[in-house]
Amino acid sequence: MSINRRNFINLTSLGIAGFTLQGFVNQSDIKGQQPIVISTWDAGLNANKGAWEVLSKGGTALDAVEKGVMITEDEIGCCVGLGANPDRDGYVTLDASIMDHEFNCGSVAFLERIKHPISVARRVMEKTPHVMLVGEGAQQFAIAEGFKLESSKLSETAEKAYQQWLKKSTYQPVINIERQNPTSQLQDQFKAPTRFENGEWNHDTIGMVALDAHGNLSGSCTTSGAGFKLRGRVGDSPIIGAGLYVDNEVGAVVATGQGEDVIRVAGASAVVEFMRQGKSPQEACRLVVEKVRRIKKEKAKDIQVCFIALNKKGEHGSYALHTGFNYAVHTAASNHLIESPFSV
Ligand code: ASP
Secondary structure (H helix, E strand, O other): OOOOHHHHHHHHHOOOOOEEOOEEOOHHHHOOOOOEEEEEOOHHHHHHHHHHHHHOOOOOHHHHHHHHHHHHHHOOOOOOOOOOOOOOOOOOOEEEEEEOOOOOEEEEEEEOOOOOHHHHHHHHHHHOOOOEEEHHHHHHHHHHOOOOOOOOOOOHHHHHHHHHHHHHOOOOOOOOOOOOOOOHHHOOOOOHHHHHHOOOOOEEEEEEEEEOOOOOEEEEEEEEEEOOOOOOOOOOOOOEOOOEEEEOOOEEEEEEEOHHHHHOOOHHHHHHHHHHOOOOHHHHHHHHHHHHHHHHHHHHHHOOEEEEEEEOOOOEEEEEOOOOOEEEEEOOOOEEEEEOOEOO
16 A cells, blocks of 8 residues: 555545545536446447437436446457357357346346347246346357357467467466556556466456436346466356346446455445445445455455446546556436546
């Protein structure tokens, strides 16, 4: 920690909102707006556009968060959709979840060869009495619902990364390797595009939460989890309460980062509960990230955990364990990235 913790506590107790352990967040950036959509990482800029098409026409937050993340599922990147990196046995396995303003939720995990896991998650929510389907069963359900079974061939980028990874076969995560377009300040730290292809261990999620013109919240997230993971590994994203949680009385939260450490603190649900107690979205995210840091002790230096949160008033915020996390915000005024405050 480079800023004295006592100073930080003093400042917050004086009510100086927006000052974080590491830097300032522009308050006009996070003021309440409606409709609004926010999503994780710079891939969120594109995803937000899809969601905004729905929101700007008076559509529902639920439709917006499905449509938005489908855009990322179609893109080739390290960590989302069928173009993503495979597990250690060479198969791409996908996790996704969706939740609406009435506590309806659906998810899929360990799903293979289906292009839009988020839409399968929505069908699980709408057409079954269950919340979660996994593996072969989830795939069978998707096919029965008319989804096409795609080829199991890896994307060119993923194949290259996998071949590289096989040479080392290590499981040491590289923090923020998913970051594609670092600002000049962070340029040296994140040489992401080349590092993808080097087969370094990485992970990422597109997570999105939105508030529509009717005042309702919804959220979604979709990911291949962690590249080169053990076969069968499922992360936080399809676990309602961990990777995603929506309580329409309070707010909506989505996580990204090391899924195992989001699960152990029931991350998204914990952030919502802090907002219920009156904390701002940013402060609520910070409290849960700090809990992860306390639990992980020394090991916190090796992992990234991040949350974004949106409350009922359309105010938003984020917090990450390490520098380098950003999120995209789309309102009637603009679609832009915000650098997240962070802990260590
Ligand atoms: N949370 C995802 C997982 O662990 C990965 C990420 O968002 O970085 O599956």
